[in-house]
Every structure is written in C-alpha cells, then in structure tokens.
Amino acid sequence: MTPAQPVPAQPVPALSVEHLSVGYAAPGGTVQALRDVSLAVAKGEVLGIMGESGCGKSTLAAAMMNLLPAAARVTAGAVRLNGTDLLRLPRAQMRALRGRAVAMVFQDPMTAFNPVLTVGRQLHDFTGAAPAAIAAMLSRVGIPDPDRALARYPHELSGGMRQRVAIAAALLMQPQVLIADEPTTALDVTMEAQIIHLLRDLRATFDGAIVIVTHHLGVIAELCDRVAVMYAGEVVEVGPVDAIFHDARHPYTRALLACDPAVVDPSSGRLPAIGGRIPDLAHLPPGCAFAPRCAVALPECQTPVPRHSPTPDRTVLCHRGAA
Amino acid sequence: MLAYAIRRMGLSLLILIVVMLAMYAMVFLVPGDPASLALGPRATPELKAELRERMGLDQPFVVQVGYFFGNALRGDLGLDVWSKRPVLEQILGVFPKTLILGSVALGWALVTGVLLGCAAVVWRDTWIDRLLAVVSVSVISVPSFVVAIYALIVFAVWLNWLPAIGAGTEGDFGSQARALILPAFALGLGWVGYLARLIRAAMLEVMDAPHIRTARAFGMSESRIVFGHALRIAIVPTISVLAVGFGAILSSAVFVEMVFSRPGIGTLVTAAVEKRNYPVVMGTVLFMTAFYLAVVTAADLLIAWLDPRVRDVLRG
Amino acid sequence: MSFAADAPATRRGLWRALVAGPMGLAGLILVVVFLTMALLAPWIAPYDPVAINVKAKFLTPSSAHWAGTDHLGRDLLSRVIWGARLALGIAITSVGIAGAVGLLLGLVAGYGPRWLDAILVLIFDSMSSLPMIFFALAVITVLGPGTTTLILVIVAVSVPGYARLIRTQTLTMTGADFILAERAMGAGPVRIILRHLLPNVVGPLVILICMDIPVVIMLEAGLSYLNLGVRPPAPSWGNILAEGYTSLRQAPHVVIVAGIPLVLATLGFTFLGEGLRDALDPRGAGRRWT
Numbered sequence: 001m002t003p004a005q006p007v008p009a010q011p012v013p014a015l016s017v018e019h020l021s022v023g024y025a026a027p028g029g030t031v032q033a034l035r036d037v038s039l040a041v042a043k044g045e046v047l048g049i050m051g052e053s054g055c056g057k058s059t060l061a062a063a064m065m066n067l068l069p070a071a072a073r074v075t076a077g078a079v080r081l082n083g084t085d086l087l088r089l090p091r092a093q094m095r096a097l098r099g100r101a102v103a104m105v106f107q108d109p110m111t112a113f114n115p116v117l118t119v120g121r122q123l124h125d126f127t128g129a130a131p132a133a134i135a136a137m138l139s140r141v142g143i144p145d146p147d148r149a150l151a152r153y154p155h156e157l158s159g160g161m162r163q164r165v166a167i168a169a170a171l172l173m174q175p176q177v178l179i180a181d182e183p184t185t186a187l188d189v190t191m192e193a194q195i196i197h198l199l200r201d202l203r204a205t206f207d208g209a210i211v212i213v214t215h216h217l218g219v220i221a222e223l224c225d226r227v228a229v230m231y232a233g234e235v236v237e238v239g240p241v242d243a244i245f246h247d248a249r250h251p252y253t254r255a256l257l258a259c260d261p262a263v264v265d266p267s268s269g270r271l272p273a274i275g276g277r278i279p280d281l282a283h284l285p286p287g288c289a290f291a292p293r294c295a296v297a298l299p300e301c302q303t304p305v306p307r308h309s310p311t312p313d314r315t316v317l318c319h320r321g322a323a
Numbered sequence: 324m325l326a327y328a329i330r331r332m333g334l335s336l337l338i339l340i341v342v343m344l345a346m347y348a349m350v351f352l353v354p355g356d357p358a359s360l361a362l363g364p365r366a367t368p369e370l371k372a373e374l375r376e377r378m379g380l381d382q383p384f385v386v387q388v389g390y391f392f393g394n395a396l397r398g399d400l401g402l403d404v405w406s407k408r409p410v411l412e413q414i415l416g417v418f419p420k421t422l423i424l425g426s427v428a429l430g431w432a433l434v435t436g437v438l439l440g441c442a443a444v445v446w447r448d449t450w451i452d453r454l455l456a457v458v459s460v461s462v463i464s465v466p467s468f469v470v471a472i473y474a475l476i477v478f479a480v481w482l483n484w485l486p487a488i489g490a491g492t493e494g495d496f497g498s499q500a501r502a503l504i505l506p507a508f509a510l511g512l513g514w515v516g517y518l519a520r521l522i523r524a525a526m527l528e529v530m531d532a533p534h535i536r537t538a539r540a541f542g543m544s545e546s547r548i549v550f551g552h553a554l555r556i557a558i559v560p561t562i563s564v565l566a567v568g569f570g571a572i573l574s575s576a577v578f579v580e581m582v583f584s585r586p587g588i589g590t591l592v593t594a595a596v597e598k599r600n601y602p603v604v605m606g607t608v609l610f611m612t613a614f615y616l617a618v619v620t621a622a623d624l625l626i627a628w629l630d631p632r633v634r635d636v637l638r639g
Numbered sequence: 640m641s642f643a644a645d646a647p648a649t650r651r652g653l654w655r656a657l658v659a660g661p662m663g664l665a666g667l668i669l670v671v672v673f674l675t676m677a678l679l680a681p682w683i684a685p686y687d688p689v690a691i692n693v694k695a696k697f698l699t700p701s702s703a704h705w706a707g708t709d710h711l712g713r714d715l716l717s718r719v720i721w722g723a724r725l726a727l728g729i730a731i732t733s734v735g736i737a738g739a740v741g742l743l744l745g746l747v748a749g750y751g752p753r754w755l756d757a758i759l760v761l762i763f764d765s766m767s768s769l770p771m772i773f774f775a776l777a778v779i780t781v782l783g784p785g786t787t788t789l790i791l792v793i794v795a796v797s798v799p800g801y802a803r804l805i806r807t808q809t810l811t812m813t814g815a816d817f818i819l820a821e822r823a824m825g826a827g828p829v830r831i832i833l834r835h836l837l838p839n840v841v842g843p844l845v846i847l848i849c850m851d852i853p854v855v856i857m858l859e860a861g862l863s864y865l866n867l868g869v870r871p872p873a874p875s876w877g878n879i880l881a882e883g884y885t886s887l888r889q890a891p892h893v894v895i896v897a898g899i900p901l902v903l904a905t906l907g908f909t910f911l912g913e914g915l916r917d918a919l920d921p922r923g924a925g926r927r928w929t
Contacts, residue, residue: 592773
C-alpha cells in the first residue's frame, strides 16, 4: 500500500489585503477610493490588478506599502506582510521595510528620479547597496555598460532605460513583494514590449510575490497567474487568469473583455464600449455600483451584493455570481 | 563642464568689454567735453587744455580706447582728476568696507529668509503662511534707504543704542561691529522677504515632485530627503538669485552708506559725481561691473556643477 | 507661456479677481489715492509748496500745518502732495518711454535678423550687468544732475526689462503653430502683431509696469536724496528727506513725514502688481501666496 500523497498546503500569502477601505477627504464629502477590498498574493505568484482609471487600483498599490498621500484615511481593514499589519506599524519600522521587504516600481519613469543626482548615487541612497552590487543588478535588467550608467544622470537615459533602472532598484534588496504600478503605461509600444520581456524573464529568477497594477489586458495575459478586477473601489472578480479570460462571471469583466481591441471583429465596423460612466465615488448607491450600466441587472441589484465563490480559487461580487 | 565654464566666462568678458566701451564712449556723446564740465564756468582755456591733457582727451578716439583698455588690463584705471591718486587704489581702499556691509546684510537676509521660508512650508496654508506672505511682500517694496533713515531715528537718535555715523574706529572690532548693525539691517531687510518667498516656492515645488515619492517608497527618512535630495534642487534657483541680489545690494549700499556716513564705495562715488570726477566714477562703474560679473559667473558655474541639466541648455 | 484664451475671459472677471484678494484691493486703493493726489495737487495742496516763511520753521504738526513745516517754514503737507505729482509724473513718463522703446527694440530683436538679435541681447545683458545706481551716477556725472538726466537714466535702465519681455513673446509667437497657420493664410507681420502678440503681452506688460514703478520712484527719491536728481526747491520726496535729515535732531518730524508717502506709494504699486499677477494667473487662486 503506497502512502497517500500529502495534500499540498495552502500557499502562505506573502502579502494580504483584508477588508481594506480607504477614503479621501474632499470638499464635497468623503470620496471612497477603496471599499472592503480583500486580496492575497503568495510567494512566487504574479497577481494582476486590473481596472479602468478611477477604480482605485493606484490607491490599492500605495496602500500595500502604506505610502498613501496625506489626504487619505484608512477607515477599515489591514494590509499584512507575513502577518504584520503594515498600516499599524510605527513609522520607523515601516520605513525599514520599504524598499527592502516590499518595493515599488512607479508608473512614470520620466519623473521618478531626482534630476540632479546620478543614477548610482540615488540607488545607493535608496538601498545602501555597494556600487558593484548595483552595477550587477543593472546588468541583470539589461542595461548595457552598467558601470558608466551609474555615473549618468536620469535625463541622459531613455524612458525604457529608466524604467529598467527603477526595476533594478526595486529588486536590489530582494524584496518579498514587488509592486509595479502601471509599469508600462507611460512607455511607447516598443519599450513596453521590452519591459514585459524583462518582467517575464525575472519571474524565473525572482522568488518573491509580484503585484502588477494595470489597465492593459495584454500585460495581464502575458505576465500574471491570477487577476483581480476592480470597479469603483471594489474587487468585483478574482481568479486565475485563464479562467477569468475565458469564463468571466462578472458582467463588468465580460464587458471589459469584449472591449479589448484584440478580440473585436473588424467587419462589424464598431468599437464596443460600456455605456454610462463610473459612479460618483462620494455618493455611491447602496447596491451594486455597476448596476446602472449592467446589461443583465436584476431588481435585487439595488441591495448590498454578496460575494460568491463559484470555484475554490475564484470569487465574484455579483447577485448572479452563484450561477 | 569645462567647455561650459569657458563659454560662460567668455560671455562675461564680452559683456565687460561692451560696458567698458560704453562708459568710455559716453563722454563723447555729450555736448561739451568733460574738462569744461569738470571745471565749470570759471574755467580758463589754459586750465581746460591742461585738464584735457591730464584726462588724455586730445588723442584720436581709437588711440584713446586702446590706451584705456591697455591700462585697465594692467589695473590702471586712471588718476583722480583732483588729487591725482590712482583711481584703482582709492577704490580698493574703500571697497572692502562696502563688501563687508553687503555680505553681512545678505548673510542675515539669507539666514532669516530661509528660516521664514521653511516656516511657511511647515505651516503652509495656515494664517502664519498668509501673514508671512504679506510681510514678505511689504518689506520687499520699501526702499532700503528709507528703512535706514527710520532705523537711524529710532535706534540711534531716540534710543541712542547704536552709532548713527561712521564705521567704527579702526582696529576696534566691537565698535566696527556695532556700527555695522543698523546699516546691515536696513540693507538686508528687503531681501529677507524676497528670499523667504523664493525658498518657500522652491521647497514646495520640490517636495511635491514624484521623485520625492520614489525616495519615500524606498524608506528614506524625511530629514535625509529634505537635506540630501530636495534641498539639492531647491538651492539652485536660490544661488542664482543671491548672485544677482548681491549686485542689487551693492547698489543699495550706496544710499545706506550715505545715510550713515560710512566710508565705502558709495561715499567715494557720490563725492566724485558732485565734483565731476569722471575717472573715479568711471573706474568705480567698471570695477563694480567686473565684480558683479565675476560673482554671477561663479554662481552660474556653481549651478552647472550642481544641476547637470543646465549645461545642455547653453549648448542648444 | 500663456495664451489669451487661458486668461480670465472678461474684464469683469479680472476686476473681481483683483479686488477679491486683500493685497490687490489695498494696492488698488493706495494707487488711486496717490494718482488723485498727483492729479489734483494744484487744488488740494493747502499752501504753495515753495513759499518760504522762515518765521514758521520747524513747526510740528498742528491744525494750521497738518504735517508741520520744514527748515524754511514751507508747509510739509503741500510739499508732500506736490511730491506725489512729481514722483508719479516722472515715474509714468519714464516707464511710458521705456515701455515704448522696449516694445520697439523687442519687436526688432524678435522679428529681425539673428545677428541683430544677438547684438541687442548682448546690449541688454550688459545693461543688466551694470549695477543700476552706478550707471545712473556715471550718466549724471557726464550730463549733470537734473530732471531730464534723471528721466534719461531711468529709461535707459528700464528698457532692457521691457525689451526682453517683448522679445520672448515675439520669439514664442513666431514659432507657434497657429501663427504659421495665419501666415499661410497671408497675414502680414503687422496683423499678427496686433491680433496675437499684443493681447498676449498686455498682461505681463502691465504687471511689469506695476512692479517697475515702485523701483523708479525709489530710484528718483534716492538720487534726489543724494542731491543728484530733481533740483531743489522742487518738492521731490527725496529732497524733503535729504533736507530733513540734516536737521534730524531738531526736527525729526520732517524726515518721518517725508518717508511715509514714499513707503506707502511703493507698497501700493507693489501690492497692486502682486494682486494683478494673482488675478491674471490662469492657474487660479490656488497659486496665490506663492
């Protein structure tokens, strides 16, 4: 009799967001940027966070590092890195973790660096790493002649190069979680392809968790294992990329996928769009935020929405989610 | 960097040459020659001829210009028309006093201005910030010699705490320092306001920049960010302003020196103007211009060293 | 660079923005007061400013002489009021001439051949490198002190500022796409200048003038104080200050009285200039106080 195969344990989440709600104080009232957001990403996994502008994904990315702007208020929830709630850490301890345990790559490489300091000096200031280590990492991200690059100023490098430097800086201290906030949005198509290549290669060697925030379906498809779709501050659907792309359960996700120019039928002569506009985040309806624009809305969509799990590794925030 | 330095110094030199030509030529564009002007209606033809010769006015223009440039390069700015003392010697005799006055004035204005500017940033958008804004604009506008006179009335005449006249006795540092307080205060007051506003604007702009957010994302402490990264950027416009401001302060120093009867460039040149002592006036103009250009050029070179983007601008 | 379309669309909008801020309002009031004083001096001054009455010298302020009298028994209030006329007269004249000359030179520099532009820029830079007062003193040495010399000096010192502003706007305009479009449709330089350049330049020009006037007033007062500007007995504020200074200990009120209008006038124009700058800033009130 062969011994039973051990059941693989649930991967321990490197970073988990638990029921996070964040609002911004504004003259017209509080703007709810995030509402009851829960996510987890495990070591070695790449999680994509997808959504259109204004859905809260950048706020979520910032919250993952406790780097929210001064006007933001965390009204509920926690962000845990290996169990420790980052939002409640003393400032000094949080600073010690930033750049080391959790690191971020920002959207716009043109403004991400200090223009009057050399690349080498900045990276050294950020991480305390020795020039040799920095040069080695620059080489790994594909920057030619890394020793000369150290002495360069940011404006002497192209956008794609700068984004590589940003990735190198983030990886230098071997963080447990790497967060990339729209890493390719500010780049042209060629540079974007290069960065996606780079990130794919790094997946093989980087053993931490990666979170990629983007509105670009192609990036999600190329790089991510799992994807969370956000709308109006909520996570409306989470699951493996293949499952979601082929069998989306949430009406918003379905509509989003249908709008992808890659799948549009050219002979139809029309570009599909989702009618209506995103709700005013300061005055949200009691029920589903997407209901006004939903093609298959039911009367009960005006009431608070339940979260269903059609399969163990997926969740859907929809009254129709159980189907 | 070297190429930029050479270009920059070359430009300054060119400007200096233009100014020298203008100063020298000004004399000839005027009805009546300087000798007659200097001696006035009582001049006899012999006196005029003698003075003309002393001033070198009987040579062809090009020759005169040549002599002038040659002499100037050797440090000879001519002779005082009346006392026959070399002009440069007179200037160098009093310039240090004016320089000290200007430096102390700018120094206290810088320290106070930076502090007030930072206070406005720390408490931005509160009543403190708005009050500082009004105060800053107000002190900028008031003429420094009026401030000097009022300060003199209050502190030297009514309260009798500080001397009203002079620069203190030679060798007695205490009396010289005391004599410096009111003039330096009056001279620097306008600049306190200007620098406060400048620092505030520069720091606010820098602290809101995305690269500061990057630094925070890597866990840098606030003080390291402010002094290592933000100040490095905010300081650049300040240096430029200080350099230009030094020239303005030296100009205002003329009036303040007159109010307090302090020996210095101001008293030298105003006395010369009254006596139509053109060599002294012209020599002072050239000296001060050269000094100002040197300060501004040095500041520009410093800025280029601190901010590499500037060097490319001049190339294009 | 701002285009006319960005600026407040209506005059009324501009006016409202200006008086909304306390600084702009205070500046406007002060400027109006001084302009009125200058215009109406012959009628509102209680005494003849140059009438000497030695028996009444050094009187402190009283009901007969609101500001007292100076060392020659002349009424100080009248002298101050006429001083406003003189100060503003000189300031507006000089600034007007400097603005006109600067406009011309700026247009020439912007539209003309590159070598001419290079020479003009060199001249402007040279003039700016010459500390103002020293240049003024040099000209005064050669031409002799007096009101005409004073105006000449002020004009010479101010021209580079205006010329540079016009030149920059001109250069920006000549490169702008919509200007190319106009030229493609056959518009000549005059039309372009009138329809596009001038409206864009008016705002910064007015602000520059407002900020320049206090400098000019200070320069005039300063030079008059040194006895190198307006010749006495003309009641320049600078002259009054100088005369009062010599009798500082016996009659301090003279100096105090002479200084007040100088301070208020310069403050007024500066506040007005700052208020205008905030009001014309297309980025709106959020940038105020910066």
